[in-house]
Amino acid sequence: MDLKTDFDTDLKTELINRAENLTDLVAGEAADTDRRGFVSPAVTEAFCDAGFMKILVPKRYGGYELDVDTMAGVVRTIATSCTSTAWVLAFYIGHNWLHALFPERSQDEVFAERSFALTPGTFAPSFTLTPTAGGYLATGRSSWNSGAAGAGWFMNGGLVKVDGQPPTLRFFLAPKADVTVIENWDVAGLRGTSSHDVAIDGVFIPEYHTVDAGDVLNGTSPGAALHANPIYSIPVIPFIVGEILPVAVGTYNAAAKEFRRVTKDRYLSQTGARASSTQTARINVGKGDAGAALADSMLDSYLNVLANTDPALLRDPVTRGKLKAQGAVITDFCGSGINQLVSAAGANAYRNSSPLQRHFRDINMMRVHATLDVERATETYGEVLLGLPPQAPI
Structure with missing residues (x-):
């Protein structure tokens, strides 16, 4: 594994300090976050401005390309003020790492605007992916999409079914505009995570916005080949x-x-x-x-x-x-x-x-x-x- 540079060490400390500085804001909203069912746009944007979403984004896309320890330090700090808020933050940071496992063209598109995305999702095989020219048609409904209230993209699992062949699982991305968010998060715990169901009905998913589930599970994804940093493997x-x-x-x-x-x-x-x-x-x-x-x-x-x-x-x-x-x-x-x-x-x-x-x-x-x-x-x-x-x- 590559040794950390002084710059990386200083940045890690700075990011955790920024998280400490935001704990009062998060704690002040914790009860309201629990009641309303989602993390406020103000808190989410404060996290974005602090650079948290870029912790695991590759440097080639404007990210910090740091380590899981930095992510954990920031998330643990926020969790001392509000569990639901920290849960959503953890998925937003971690799913930017997952974006970096998709094909290069997918990363070029997702990271183009702000060098990061806000992406809930679940890998359960809740969707059907029907092969078509250049990609797949996605249909289905999934649960547990934590952070759905602030999402720009959604990441889910879909089964590819071809006659005469066993189904295969692929993870895929869909922009918020192509997804119907079903606001049904009514639970006893983690109430502020807006972990709503989402539905997709016959939406076209380009091939480059999909990745073989086995490759992601095993650390042998297209992103692992694209990025030299072993964190993506x-x-x-x-x-x-x-x-x-x-x-x-x-x-x-x-x-x-x-x-x-x-x-x-x-x-x-x-x-x-x-x-x-x-x-x-x-x-x-x-x-x-x-x-x-x-x-x-x-x-x-x-x-x-x-x-x-x-x-x-x-x-x-x-x-x-x-x-x-x-x-x-x-x-x-x-x-x-x-x-x-x-x-x-x-x-x-x-x-x-x-x-x-x-x-x-x-x-x-x-x-x-x-x-x-x-x-x-x-x-x-x-x-x-x-x-x-x-x-x-x-």
Whole structure:
């Protein structure tokens, strides 16, 4: 792997400092973000102006071409103020990396205007791609398109079906103008992510705006051949885990900090004594802070492996299965820690005015995400360890 230049190191520090400077803005809008269901245009534009979306865009297109550690540092920082906002930011930054895996002509078009795009999407095979001259006709509907409210493009998965041949999966891009956003995001957690359904009906998708799913999963995409930086050869699932794991860790840090504040201010209704006078409260404050610090360490360990392992080694199924399982276990650890804190915080923690109830709802929504579900991820890892074919993507 190439050594970082001083310029890259300074820029990474500067970007994380910019994220720190935006935490008050994000926190000030967190309750409204949760109520209205989307990140405000003002916050999104502040992120764009800060340069966050360009962190993983290739330099040839005006990006910074930095590393997953920089992305994680920015996302984790924002997550301490609002989980939903950090979730959307993580996908916007990460999907610019995904854009860099598509054919060169696609990147030329997508990065032409601002050197980045705002692109939600999901890789589930929700669409049918019917071959036609120069590309495909896309039809279908997908869910979980986080950040749909601010999107300029959408990235989804489509099955190519040709008579007499097994279907193949391709990832494809469609501009917002060709997509119908179905505003149906009505959920208990991550409520501010505008993860709406989208529908496409017979829209033409040029061949150059598609990429073979297997190549993206394996780190052998057209972008991997186009860009010399090995970051564009990372298999997609370990990358996605590194993209969203900082959201869970940042949320745990926020919950531990808020629990400590609540404990200092809280009086017990039955006795009138300060909550901090009880041994149980002091144990939970200490356990919460220690647990959040441990989650930070586990995140750093994950990112270190992702950033410093040759992409060719990351293609090994056991390595990929292990990384996915570790990401899910870390998220589960964060969820268990937050749940314990909220349970110990008293009934007022469940008021809508309390940030703790948002942390509780958001982390438990994250725990059942397809990539972070601990039972599915660890089962998949067990399968590859036993020499069995994995039933879920790694």
